Amino acid sequence: xxxxxxxxxDAVERAASPQVPVxxxxxxxxxAVVTSPNRTLYKLSSLDSQLTPCRRQELLSQLELCLFSCQxxxxxxxxxxxxxxxxxxxxxxxxxxxxxxxxxxSGMSQAELSRSRSRPYFQSGRSRTKRSxxxxxxxxxxxxxxxxxxxxxxxxxxxxxGDGSIKYILSGEGASSIFIIDExxxxxxxxxxxxxxxxxxxxxxxxxxxxxxxxxVEPESEFVIKIQDINDNEPKFLDGPYTAGVPEMSPVGTxxxxxxxxxxxxxxxxxxxxxxxxxxxxxxxxxxxxxxGVIKTALPxxxxxxxxxxxxxxxxKDMVGQNGGLSGTTSVTVTLTDVNDNPPRFPRRxxxxxxxxxxxxxxxxxxxxxxxxxxxxxAEMEYKIVDGDGFGIFKISVDxxxxxxxxxxxxxxxxxxxxxxxxxxxxxxxxxxPRFLSLGPFSDTTTVKIIVxxxxxxxxxxxxxxxxxxSEATQVGNIIGTVAAHDPDSSNSPVRYSIDRNTxxxxxxxxxxxxxxxxxxxxxxxxxxxxxxxxxxxxxxxNPSQIGRGFVAISILDINDNAPExxxxxxxxxxxxxxxxxxxQKISAVDKDEPSNGHQFHFSLTMDATNNHNFSLKxxxxxxxxxLTRRNGFRRQEQSVYYLPVFIVDSGSPSLSSxxxxxxxxxxxDADGVAQTCNAEAYVLPAGLSTGALIAILACxxxxxxxxxxxxxxxxxxxxxxxxxxxxxIRENIVRYDDEGGGEEDTEAFDMAALRNLNVLRDTKARRxxxxxxxxxxxxTFKSIPDNVIFREFIWERLKExxxxxxAPPYDSLQTYAFExxxxxxxxLSSLDSxxxxxxxxxxxLSDWGPRFKRLADMYGAGPExxxx
Numbered sequence: 001x002x003x004x005x006x007x008x009x010d011a012v013e014r015a016a017s018p019q020v021p022v023x024x025x026x027x028x029x030x031x032a033v034v035t036s037p038n039r040t041l042y043k044l045s046s047l048d049s050q051l052t053p054c055r056r057q058e059l060l061s062q063l064e065l066c067l068f069s070c071q072x073x074x075x076x077x078x079x080x081x082x083x084x085x086x087x088x089x090x091x092x093x094x095x096x097x098x099x100x101x102x103x104x105x106s107g108m109s110q111a112e113l114s115r116s117r118s119r120p121y122f123q124s125g126r127s128r129t130k131r132s133x134x135x136x137x138x139x140x141x142x143x144x145x146x147x148x149x150x151x152x153x154x155x156x157x158x159x160x161x162g163d164g165s166i167k168y169i170l171s172g173e174g175a176s177s178i179f180i181i182d183e184x185x186x187x188x189x190x191x192x193x194x195x196x197x198x199x200x201x202x203x204x205x206x207x208x209x210x211x212x213x214x215x216x217v218e219p220e221s222e223f224v225i226k227i228q229d230i231n232d233n234e235p236k237f238l239d240g241p242y243t244a245g246v247p248e249m250s251p252v253g254t255x256x257x258x259x260x261x262x263x264x265x266x267x268x269x270x271x272x273x274x275x276x277x278x279x280x281x282x283x284x285x286x287x288x289x290x291x292x293g294v295i296k297t298a299l300p301x302x303x304x305x306x307x308x309x310x311x312x313x314x315x316x317k318d319m320v321g322q323n324g325g326l327s328g329t330t331s332v333t334v335t336l337t338d339v340n341d342n343p344p345r346f347p348r349r350x351x352x353x354x355x356x357x358x359x360x361x362x363x364x365x366x367x368x369x370x371x372x373x374x375x376x377x378x379a380e381m382e383y384k385i386v387d388g389d390g391f392g393i394f395k396i397s398v399d400x401x402x403x404x405x406x407x408x409x410x411x412x413x414x415x416x417x418x419x420x421x422x423x424x425x426x427x428x429x430x431x432x433x434p435r436f437l438s439l440g441p442f443s444d445t446t447t448v449k450i451i452v453x454x455x456x457x458x459x460x461x462x463x464x465x466x467x468x469x470x471s472e473a474t475q476v477g478n479i480i481g482t483v484a485a486h487d488p489d490s491s492n493s494p495v496r497y498s499i500d501r502n503t504x505x506x507x508x509x510x511x512x513x514x515x516x517x518x519x520x521x522x523x524x525x526x527x528x529x530x531x532x533x534x535x536x537x538x539x540x541x542x543n544p545s546q547i548g549r550g551f552v553a554i555s556i557l558d559i560n561d562n563a564p565e566x567x568x569x570x571x572x573x574x575x576x577x578x579x580x581x582x583x584x585q586k587i588s589a590v591d592k593d594e595p596s597n598g599h600q601f602h603f604s605l606t607m608d609a610t611n612n613h614n615f616s617l618k619x620x621x622x623x624x625x626x627x628l629t630r631r632n633g634f635r636r637q638e639q640s641v642y643y644l645p646v647f648i649v650d651s652g653s654p655s656l657s658s659x660x661x662x663x664x665x666x667x668x669x670d671a672d673g674v675a676q677t678c679n680a681e682a683y684v685l686p687a688g689l690s691t692g693a694l695i696a697i698l699a700c701x702x703x704x705x706x707x708x709x710x711x712x713x714x715x716x717x718x719x720x721x722x723x724x725x726x727x728x729x730i731r732e733n734i735v736r737y738d739d740e741g742g743g744e745e746d747t748e749a750f751d752m753a754a755l756r757n758l759n760v761l762r763d764t765k766a767r768r769x770x771x772x773x774x775x776x777x778x779x780x781t782f783k784s785i786p787d788n789v790i791f792r793e794f795i796w797e798r799l800k801e802x803x804x805x806x807x808a809p810p811y812d813s814l815q816t817y818a819f820e821x822x823x824x825x826x827x828x829l830s831s832l833d834s835x836x837x838x839x840x841x842x843x844x845x846l847s848d849w850g851p852r853f854k855r856l857a858d859m860y861g862a863g864p865e866x867x868x869x
Contacts, residue, residue, distance in 0.1 A: 240330030560652025
C-alpha cells in the first residue's frame with residue numbers, strides 16, 4: 001500500500017482532485033504524474049521493485065530535488081495562471097508546468113546515464129562488481145530551534161555491508177563545527193541553528209575508508225547542503241525615514257515620492273520576499289501604490305496656508321500581504337510647497353503720517369506693507385504711486401528683505417507752500433501664476449495722506465553762493481559785497497550776520513551784523529591767496545540756535561606789484577678758449593603777477609656793465625636773453641669769476657624792474673667745450689698732496705678730537721663714591737641728588753653700615769670748613785643709646801605693608817617713615833622755637849666766620865625787634 005508523504009522512500013502520493021487532469025511521466029525504475037498544479041500536489045505512482053535499497057533512495061532524493069526546484073517556478077506562475085484562467089487559457093499554464101517537469105526528469109535520466117557510464121566495474125568469468133556512492137540531495141530547514149541535532153541526511157556506499165568495516169569522514173565548510181557525521185552509519189546532523197540569509201548553502205566533501213587499512217574504498221566526492229528558506233525576515237526601508245515635497249493645490253494622483261522596502265528572504269521560493277505596500281497614517285490626503293510604493297495625492301486643492309506638512313506612515317508586508325506575513329514601517333514627511341495662489345492685500349484702506357518740513361531729502365517718510373499669505377518668491381511685491389498730488393515730491397521703493405513699501409522724500413518740503421499730500425499706492429505680486437488668476441486680481445491699493453508740520457527753520461540765503469571780486473590794492477575797510485538772508489517762517493524774525501572764523505583764520509574780512517555788508521579788514525595779496533572761500537552765518541534774533549549758512553567766494557584781482565626776476569639760479573661757465581660772440585648762457589625771467597595779456601619782459605645790461613669788454617647781452621624778444629662773449633683768452637689765474645648785472649623790466653602798468661646778477665665762472669674745458677675744472681685754487685696746491693689725501697687727513701683729525709672729547713666727558717660724569725670715615729658726622733653732610741640713583745642696589749651714596757646700626761655712639765665732631773673760636777658751640781655728645789627695637793618693628797611693619805599692597809610699585813619706591821620713637825634724647829631739632837626760648841646765648845660771633853655764615857648771622861645775631869621789623 002502506498003505511503004502518503006513528501007516523497008517518502010516508498011511510492012508517495014497526495015490525493016488529487018478528480019477535476020484536474022493528470023499527466024504521466026516515467027523513467028528508469030519510476031513513473032510519476034502531476035495531479036494538481038494549483039496546489040502543487042504530485043504523485044509518484046510506482047518504483048521498480050528490483051532496484052536495490054541504495055539505488056531506490058538515491059532516485060527518490062533526485063526526484064525530490066527536482067520537484068523542490070520546480071515548486072518555485074509553479075508558485076511564480078500562480079498569478080499568471082489565475083489571469084490566464086480568466087482569459088480561458090488554462091491549457092497554457094498546464095503546458096508550462098509540463099515543460100518544467102519534463103526538463104527536470106530529463107535531467108535525472110541524463111544524470112543516471114552519466115552515472116552508469118562512470119561506474120567502474122570488474123568482469124571475471126563468473127560475475128561483475130559495481131561500486132558507487134549513494135546519498136540524498138540534502139536540504140536543511142533554517143532557524144531550527146529544537147534541542148536535538150537536526151537530521152540532514154545519510155551518506156552510504158554500496159560496498160558497505162553493514163558490518164562496520166567502512167568509516168565515513170566529512171570535511172569542508174562547517175564540517176565538525178556545524179555538521180557532524182556518524183562514521184559508522186553515515187548519518188549527517190546539524191548541531192547549530194542555520195540562517196539562509198547568512199549562508200545559503202554549504203559545500204562539503206565525503207570519504208569512505210576501510211576501517212582496518214584506513215584506505216579509501218570510494219573516491220572523495222563533493223556534495224551541497226542547501227538551506228531551505230522560511231519567512232523569518234520582515235521588510236525593511238533602508239532609505240527611511242523619507243522627506244518629500246509636493247506643490248499645494250496639486251490635482252489628485254500627483255506623484256509625491258516612491259518608497260522601497262527590501263526583504264532578506266529568498267525571492268525565488270514562496271512568497272516570503274513578495275512585498276505589498278499600504279498606508280497606515282496619512283489618509284485621506286495621500287495614497288500608496290501596493291506594488292510600486294509610489295505615494296500620490298488623494299485629495300484635491302490641499303492648501304499650504306491651512307496646513308503645510310503631513311506625516312505619513314507606510315507599511316510594507318511580505319507574503320503578498322496575507323495573514324501571518326511580516327511587516328515593517330517607515331515615516332514619510334510630506335511638505336506642501338508654496339504656489340502663488342494668494343493675492344496681496346493691504347490691512348487698511350488708508351494711512352496717515354505726519355512729517356516735519358525740515359526732513360532732509362532722501363529721508364524715509366513711512367513704511368507700508370501689503371499682506372500676502374504666500375512665501376518666498378511668490379510673496380515678492382512691487383509698489384508704485386498710481387494717483388495723488390505727490391508725484392515728484394515722494395517716491396516709493398520696495399525693501400527686498402521685508403517686502404515693505406518705503407516712501408521717501410525727493411524734494412524739500414515747505415509748510416508755507418503746501419501743508420499736506422495724498423498718494424494712491426498700489427501693491428502687486430511680481431510674478432503671478434496664471435492658473436490662479438481666476439481667484440481675483442493679484443494687486444491691491446491704499447491711500448496714504450502725508451501731513452507736513454511747521455518747524456522753526458533757520459534763515460535762508462537768497463543765493464547758495466555769492467561770488468565777489470576785489471583788487472589786491474583795495475584799502476582796508478572798503479566794501480566788497482553784500483549777502484542777504486531771511487527767516488522762511490511766518491514770524492519773519494530779524495536776521496544777524498557773522499563770519500565763520502574757521503574759514504577766515506587770518507581775519508581778512510568783516511561783515512556788518514545787520515546789513516550783511518562784507519568789507520576788508522586787512523591788506524590783501526593775490527600772490528599769497530588768490531581766492532578766499534568764507535562761510536557767512538545768519539541767525540535769527542529771537543532764536544539764535546537757528547543758524548543758516550551762506551557761502552562767499554572772493555577772488556582777488558591782480559595788480560602789478562611784483563618785479564620780474566631770474567627764473568632760476570643759473571650756474572654759468574665760460575671756457576678759457578671761448579671765442580668772441582659765443583653764447584654761454586640763455587636766461588629767462590618770471591613774475592608773480594598775472595597780467596591779463598600775459599608777460600612781456602625786456603632784458604639789458606646795467607649802465608655800469610654796458611661798456612665791459614668781456615660779455616654782452618642780446619634780448620631775444622621772446623621773454624629770453626642770451627649772454628655772449630666779447631673776447632677770447634679767459635684765464636683762471638687772472639680772474640676765475642665774473643659778475644654780470646642784468647636789468648629786467650616787465651610790461652605792467654606801471655612797469656616794474658629789477659637787477660639780477662649772473663655769476664660766470666671761468667673753467668678749463670675739453671675739446672667739446674665741456675667744463676672740466678673751474679677752481680683757480682687747483683694751481684697753487686702742493687704737488688705732493690691731492691684733494692683726496694687732504695680730506696682723509698682732515699677726517700682722521702676730526703675722529704681723534706671726537707674720541708678725546710668723549711673720554712673727557714665720561715670722566716666728568718663718572719660718580720665718585722661718597723665714603724665717610726667713622727669720625728665724620730653723617731648728619732653734617734650735604735649730598736647732591738642731581739642724578740638718578742641706582743635704587744636698592746646703590747650702596748655708594750651712603751655709609752650703609754652707619755644707617756643700619758642705630759647703636760653707634762655719636763661723639764662731638766668739629767666743623768672742618770671753619771675753625772670756630774668758641775668751643776662750646778659744638779654739639780653735645782649722645783651718651784645714651786636709644787633702644788632700636790621700636791624702630792626695627794616699625795620698619796618691618798612698613799615693609800610688610802609695602803610687600804602685601806598690590807598697588808605698590810614693585811621696585812624702587814618712596815616709603816615715608818615719619819616716626820621718631822619715644823623719649824628722644826635730642827628732643828626737637830626745629831629752629832622755630834629758638835628765638836622765643838629763654839636762651840641768653842650770643843650769636844654775634846657768627847659774623848666773624850666769613851661770608852658763608854652771613855645769612856645765619858643775620859638770622860640769629862639780630863635782636864627780636866629787628867627780626868620781625
